[in-house]
Amino acid sequence: MIIVMNPGAKDAQIEQISEHLHKLDLKIHKSQGEDHMILGVIGDISRVDIEKVKGFDGVNKIIRISESYKQCSRTFKPTNTIVHVGKVPFGSKEIAVIAGPCSVENEKMVHKLSREIKRYGAHVLRGGAYKPRSSPYTFQGLGEEGLKYLQDAAFASGIPCVSEVMAISDIDLFCKYVDALQVGARNMQNYSLLKALGSVDKPVILKRGISATVEEWLNAAEYIVNGGNSQVILCERGIRTFENSTRFTLDLSSVPVVKKLSHLPIIVDPSHAMGNRDLVVSMARAAVAAGADGIMVEVHDDPNNALSDGPQSLYPKQFNHLMKELHIISQVIGRGLLKK
Template sequence: MVIVMKADATDKQISEMLDFLTSLELKVHISRGEERTVIGIIGDKKKLKDKPLELMEGVEKVVPIVESYKMVSRTFKPESTIINVDGVEIGGKDIIIMAGPCAVESREQLFESAEAVKKAGARFLRGGAFKPRTSPYSFQGLEEEGLKMLREARELTGLKIVTEVMDIHSIDLVSEYADVLQIGARNMQNFSLLKEIGKIQKPVLLKRGIAATIDEWLNAAEYILSEGNKNVIFCERGIRTFETYTRNTLDLSAVPIIKKLSHLPIIVDPSHGTGKSELVAPMSKAAIAAGADGLMIEVHPDPKNALSDGVQSLTPEAFKMLTDEIKAISRIIGRDFD
């Protein structure tokens, strides 16, 4: 940590700051510049945790040096983490596709989706049984009934299941049916939920918060890892900006950034990230070209009659065409698909 003193800081203020720091048994280095004095702090920064040094007299600003997350950091663990979900590896050489309807609506809709996405090369079936919706009057999901349908679809197709868990009450319930627990964008900083999920070993798909910085996202994952669950997969799903043409602005630069800062895998959800089905294919190809480990894509056998997010869903035919293109790009950039 570096403390920059004000241009007009007095010698007394500077020596009081030094006294304070040494009273905490921290080592300091002082640089007296022409315009400012700068104090570098060495030692156990935990002693300064939550001390508002900015408020001490004569201080202009305090510059942190070390990031606040540890276990998710590539500095902490240089080699990439591969997460094994019952035999399917995420973060390895293979590009992994998770696909299916936004919400589980019926046995027929789900099974038809599942067969279609499997045929096109998906390894995971997605589908919400508990749905976070802006309005309390929108369809809230089939809940446990939906989970049971997901399990049936798993048995029929062999696809792994990824589905959202919305609160600490239902972690056990959802874990019974799902292979990967999804934490939605609105819950990315639901710290109670993160801590509880950190206590189990089920893989977690952690969506980026609607306006979360990369740093906050890494810290949200740190909540899970610090409790013991090391199986976190990031999922970029668009951030909120001023642009209204798209539902969100898909931030594909998050892919190489997460790859650089963390050892954990990252996939991309272009369906929520754009909100328009015609943008899903180009952004899926772009995500893979940028280095993503996989994709999460909404596919619905009959988008016009979908109960949720039909506007951004692909038909099974469009999805098949897309996975063929993904396959070709994957090989070009040294990845596999299937």
């Protein structure tokens, strides 16, 4: 950590900061620049409250050198972490695919879709039972019934399943039915929920907040890991920008960026960002080419009558074709798809 003092900062001001940092067992290295005194802070700065130090008189700015997250950083653990959803590994050499409907609408549809995606090579079934909808007047999900159908359908196809949890009070319920709990973009900084997931013995798929920087995202993961649950899979799902030809802007560069900064696996969900199935296919291919450890896509056999997010769901046939393309693209970059 580097503290840049204002031009003409007084000795007493520097002294005040030094004292504060010494109490935290940190060493200070002073260096006088042309205009500014620069203080290099040496030691474990994880306990320093940077906002607080910014408040000291005479401070111009503070620059972090090391990351604010710790256990999630590649510095802390240089080798890739492999997270298992059921028996499916995420973060290994091979790429894993999660597919299924946006919402679990009824028992029959989720069974049918589970069989189809499994046949075409998907490894994990997804399906929403509790839906975060921007309006209180739209379909909010089937609730526990939906989770039950999801579990049954996944079991019948011999694959694990994931679903989004929105409230702490639902966590125990989810643990009965699903193999991984998903935290949606809107809850990425719901710290109470993150803390609660820290003591769960199931993997967590943590979607990136729609306006979260990569750093904030890794800090959100740190809440879960620091709570004791190191099975976190990051999921890029698009950020909010000024561009309105798609619903969100899928930030595929976050994939190689996260790979550099963290040992956690990262997957990409192009469905919500694109809002249109043709674009989803293009971006799913691009995600794998960019180095993602997996993708998550919505598939629906009758998107016209889907209860939510129809236009972005792939037809099963499209999904089948996509899987064949991903098979080769992943090999080009030295990886490959996980076996069915």
